[in-house]
Amino acid sequence: DIQMTQSPSSLSASVGDRVTITCRASQSIRRNLNWYQQEPGKAPKLLIYAASRLQSGVPSRFSGSGSGTDFTLTISSLRPDDIATYYCQKSDSTLSSTFGPGTKVEIK
Amino acid sequence: EVLLLESGGGLVQPGGSLRLSCAASGFTFSSYAMHWVRQAPGKGLEHVAGISTTGGSTYYVDSVKGRFSISRDNSKNTVFLQMGSLRPEDVAVYYCARGVVRYDDSDNFWISSMDVWGQGTTVTVSS
Numbered sequence: 067d068i069q070m071t072q073s074p075s076s077l078s079a080s081v082g083d084r085v086t087i088t089c090r091a092s093q094s095i096r097r098n099l100n101w102y103q104q105e106p107g108k109a110p111k112l113l114i115y116a117a118s119r120l121q122s123g124v125p126s127r128f129s130g131s132g133s134g135t136d137f138t139l140t141i142s143s144l145r146p147d148d149i150a151t152y153y154c155q156k157s158d159s160t161l162s163s164t165f166g167p168g169t170k171v172e173i174k
Numbered sequence: 175e176v177l178l179l180e181s182g183g184g185l186v187q188p189g190g191s192l193r194l195s196c197a198a199s200g201f202t203f204s205s206y207a208m209h210w211v212r213q214a215p216g217k218g219l220e221h222v223a224g225i226s227t228t229g230g231s232t233y234y235v236d237s238v239k240g241r242f243s244i245s246r247d248n249s250k251n252t253v254f255l256q257m258g259s260l261r262p263e264d265v266a267v268y269y270c271a272r273g274v275v276r277y278d279d280s281d282n283f284w285i286s287s288m289d290v291w292g293q294g295t296t297v298t299v300s301s
Contacts, residue, residue, distance in 0.1 A: 096281065096283060097278065097281055097283070097285070098283070098285055100285070100287040100288075102219075102288075104219075109269055109291040109292065109293055109294055110211075110219060110269070110271075110288075110291055111291070112287055112288060112289045115276065115285055115287040116276070116278045116281075116283075116285040119276075119278070121287075121289065133281075151218075153218065153219055155219075155221075155287070155288075157285055157286045157287065159233075159286065160207055160224075160226070160273065160275050160284070160286045161207060161209075161224035161225070161226060161231060161232070161233035161273070161286075162221070162224060162233040163221045163224075163286065164221065165211075165218060165219040165220065165221060166218075167218050168218045168219070
């Protein structure tokens with residue numbers, strides 16, 4: 067089975083900072099990678115699909131990159147409402163997938 | 175407005191059963207795969223089950239195979255999760271999510287993601 071890891075597990079940054087979260091697959095998954103944001107007490111929200119495609123309605127300060135085994139989610143300028151846990155998800159097929167363990171983002 | 179509304183959560187004894195429902199509105203339900211994702215208290219997300227547009231194909235994570243069953247009624251715009259032989263480790267918020275499949279022509283592949291989520295329903299397993 068392909069394992070997904072994320073780093074860091076948590077981070078603290080200041081408003082306006084550039085924030086980068088990494089997701090790594092144990093084997094190549096090409097660009098079959100999505101990113102979700104889960105604000106405290108809320109349902110997850112799709113941010114990025116196919117590693118780098120911005121979901122409709124998502125602010126442009128969010129971006130994704132990578133392919134194969136290494137992927138990044140970048141927030142270009144952190145805002146207070148970006149406080150959340152961010153999950154990567156590898157898409158195995160139309161029906162199956164695996165989430166990464168998550169990265170919690172806090173404001174310093 | 176596109177909406178998913180889960181119901182059916184509650185308290186059940188170990189070994190018991192529960193049936194979750196997710197009512198969809200605002201989109202052509204029969205055109206989308208549907209999924210159940212759970213989140214144990216203080217833990218991450220786990221994709222539990224998925225079902226194709228017609229119901230002909232399903233997916234289950236290993237930990238629920240043989241105990242959970244996903245189904246759908248396209249005439250009622252509803253997806254279900256029948257949960258049996260419930261264990262304490264099944265305690266979680268269960269989310270219903272819509273599956274969207276898109277073609278990425280830069281690399282010539284299909285990518286599936288979950289673009290609409292319900293608010294979740296809580297399942298507690300305790301004696």
